[in-house]
Structure formats: structure tokens, C-alpha cells
Amino acid sequence: MKVATFNINGIKARIHALPDWLKSADPDVVVLQEIKSVDEAFPRELFEDLGYVVETHGQKSFNGVAILSKLPLEDVTRELPGDDEDEQARWIEATVMGEVPVRVCGLYLPNGNPAPGPKYDYKLGWMARLKTRAEALLAAEEPALMAGDYNIIPQDEDAARPEAWQKDALAMPSSRAAFRDILNLGFTEAFRSRVQGPGHYSFWDYQAGAWQRNDGIRIDHFLLTPECADLLRDCQIDAAVRGGEKPSDHVPVWVELAA
DNA sequence: ATGACAATCAGAGATTGA
Numbered sequence: 001m002k003v004a005t006f007n008i009n010g011i012k013a014r015i016h017a018l019p020d021w022l023k024s025a026d027p028d029v030v031v032l033q034e035i036k037s038v039d040e041a042f043p044r045e046l047f048e049d050l051g052y053v054v055e056t057h058g059q060k061s062f063n064g065v066a067i068l069s070k071l072p073l074e075d076v077t078r079e080l081p082g083d084d085e086d087e088q089a090r091w092i093e094a095t096v097m098g099e100v101p102v103r104v105c106g107l108y109l110p111n112g113n114p115a116p117g118p119k120y121d122y123k124l125g126w127m128a129r130l131k132t133r134a135e136a137l138l139a140a141e142e143p144a145l146m147a148g149d150y151n152i153i154p155q156d157e158d159a160a161r162p163e164a165w166q167k168d169a170l171a172m173p174s175s176r177a178a179f180r181d182i183l184n185l186g187f188t189e190a191f192r193s194r195v196q197g198p199g200h201y202s203f204w205d206y207q208a209g210a211w212q213r214n215d216g217i218r219i220d221h222f223l224l225t226p227e228c229a230d231l232l233r234d235c236q237i238d239a240a241v242r243g244g245e246k247p248s249d250h251v252p253v254w255v256e257l258a259a
Numbered sequence: 260a261t262g263a264c265a266a267t268c269a270g271a272g273a274t275t276g277a
Contacts, residue, residue, distance in 0.1 A: 009276085010266050034276085036267065061267050062275065111277060151277075170277065205277065206264040217277080249265075249277080 001071070001098045001257045002026070005106065005147040005220055007033040007203075007250035011042060011064075017246055022050055025238060027254055028070045029096050031106025033149045035064035042066065059089035065106050065148070072097040080107070082129035090126070100259050102228060103137065103144035109151045112169030120169050123151070127178045134182050134223070143228040143257075146187075149250065150221045152179040154189070157198040158218035170219060188229035190222035190255050191237070202237055203250045211242050220253045231257040 004027040008014040011032075022030070030052075035042060037058050044054040052068040057078040067073065073094040080091035093105040107130070112123030130146075137144040153171040156162035165171035183189060191200070201216025210216065224232060234256040241251040 013266060034266095111275085113277070153277095165277090168277075203277070208263055210264095219277080 001028045001096070001102070002254055003029040003031075003096075003102075003104060003145065003147065003257060004252045004254035005031045005033070005149070005222065006252040007108070007149040007220060007248060009034050009248040009250065010036040012037065013246065014248060015043065015046070017241075017244055017248065019046060019050065020244070021238070021241055021252060022047070022052075022068075025252065025254070027252075028098070029104060030068045030252075031092070031104065031147050032066040032068065033064075033106070033108035034062075035066050036062060037064055055092060055094060057089045057092040059087075063089045063108055065089060065092045065108050067092055067094055067104065067106055069094070069096055080126070080129050080133060082132055083125070086126075100143055100231065102231075102257065103140075103142065105133070105137075105144070105146040107146060107148035107150070109149060111151050112175065115167075115169040115172060123169060124174070124178055127182070131182050131185070134185055134187065137225055138186055141227060142225070143231060144225045145228050145255070146223045147221070147253075149219060150179065151219055152176065152221070153217050153219055154179060154192075154221075158200070160201065160215045160217070165217065170217065183223065186226060187223040188226070188232070190224055190229075190232055190235040191218070191253065193229070193232065194235050200237060201239070202253055204242055206249055220250055222253065222255050224255075228257065231259060233258050
């Protein structure tokens with residue numbers, strides 16, 4: 001079973017690029033971030049025609065997440081628990097009924113800039129709620145994963161120019177520590193469990209020719225429970241998608257899971 | 260230190276992003 005994450009930076013703007021990638025990569029499940037659309041405006045038929053079940057958690061203008069799946073989904077939920085006041089659409093989860101059922105959580109973690117400030121406080125608060133949900137996933141002792149745009153550069157090797165990010169909410173020591181606080185509960189970061197070393201990125205800014213200069217950062221991640229890590233067969237970044245027609249600034253990252 | 264670029268909503272330019 002191939003599960004992917006892709007921050008598409010607007011479904012309307014990716015109406016060609018996303019189906020094109022789905023046809024070539026043929027993932028069974030995709031979690032999308034930044035659909036930037038309300039549920040009613042999401043072009044679900046486009047993906048249903050490609051064989052996907054569509055579950056969205058949309059919002060006007062900003063944020064918004066979704067799950068596309070060729071396998072049946074059960075128990076879809078759309079809120080990260082812990083703050084009833086939080087109006088931002090950044091979380092969706094469902095159980096994918098494959099050969100082995102897998103709980104798949106799709107997340108769009110807050111950017112947090114400028115830091116310090118209220119947006120950074122929101123990021124850290126959101127990560128504290130994420131940790132609580134992560135603990136519950138571990139306690140269930142079942143295959144589960146949390147995938148999406150974490151807006152975290154885990155280590156200096158995950159940026160082409162780490163010095164440029166030192167004071168940024170994506171790479172500050174307190175941001176990295178909050179990420180490790182979750183990882184260290186017992187999750188496997190899928191990509192780093194299989195690939196070592198610098199030069200692997202999932203985002204390149206639209207500005208200043210970042211793609212052409214390979215000035216990227218790696219901020220889209222998969223965290224697997226131990227039971228899910230047992231199933232991990234591969235994890236790759238589809239970097240070439242960034243060079244396509246009218247691309248998102250992020251590219252897809254995917255895992256292959258097998259019993 | 261700033262802006263570069265893109266998307267959204269709206270119907271110009273502000274806001275957001277990373």
C-alpha cells in the first residue's frame with residue numbers, strides 16, 4: 001500500500017498537476033494539505049473518476065486538508081483534540097481498510113512565523129495537542145501514521161542553507177525540540193530511517209530561483225508507530241514534481257507499506 | 260534589512276505562506 005503526503009498549495013491552482021501526478025505515481029492513499037477550499041468547492045468528482053474516495057476538511061481561503069483513498073475509509077474524524085476554539089482546518093484522520101488496517105492522520109502544522117509572537121505560540125500549542133494525539137496512537141499498539149506538512153526542518157542537514165533558517169519558526173531549537181518530543185515517544189521518521197545525509201528536500205520557495213539552485217528544505221514528514229514501521233518497505237520524495245508545469249512549492253513524499 | 264513569488268478573495272491590494 002502506497003501512502004503519500006502532498007501540500008498542494010491550493011486545489012484550484014493544482015487542477016492539472018495533482019491528477020497528473022496521481023496518474024503517474026498511482027498512490028493508494030494521499031493526504032493533502034493547503035487545499036485552500038471549502039468542502040463544497042472541492043472538485044471531488046475529478047478524483048472519484050480516478051478511483052478515489054474523497055474526504056475533505058476545508059476552510060475558506062487558507063489551510064484545509066483532505067484524504068484521497070482507493071481503499072475504503074472508516075471512522076473519519078476532522079479535529080485535532082484539545083482546543084475547541086481552534087477554527088483552523090489542519091487535521092483529518094481515517095482508518096484505511098487495506099490488507100492490514102492503518103490509521104492515517106493527515107496534518108498541516110502551523111508555520112509559526114514570526115517567532116516569537118502569537119503565531120509561534122499557536123504553533124507550539126498545536127504541537128502539544130499533536131503530542132497528546134500521538135501518545136494515544138502509540139497506546140493503541142496498532143499500525144498508524146501521521147503524515148503531512150510539519151513546517152519543521154528537523155536538522156541542519158535538512159536545509160540547503162541552514163544558516164538562513166536559524167531564527168525561523170521552522171528551524172528554531174525550540175521548534176526542533178517540540179518535534180523531537182513527539183518523535184522520541186517512539187515514532188519512526190520514515191524518510192530518515194531509510195536515507196541518510198544532506199540534499200533531500202520537499203519544499204523549494206517560488207522566489208529567487210530556489211528550485212533551479214536546489215535551495216530547498218525538508219519539512220514534509222511521515223511519523224510511524226512501531227506497528228506501522230514494521231510494514232515500511234520504502235520512502236521516497238518525488239522531487240521531480242517541482243520541475244513540472246505550474247507546480248506547488250512542495251512535492252509529494254510517500255511510503256510503501258506491506259504486511 | 261528588504262524583496263523576490265504564488266495563491267486567495269475580490270475585483271485593488273492586503274494577507275498568508277516558508
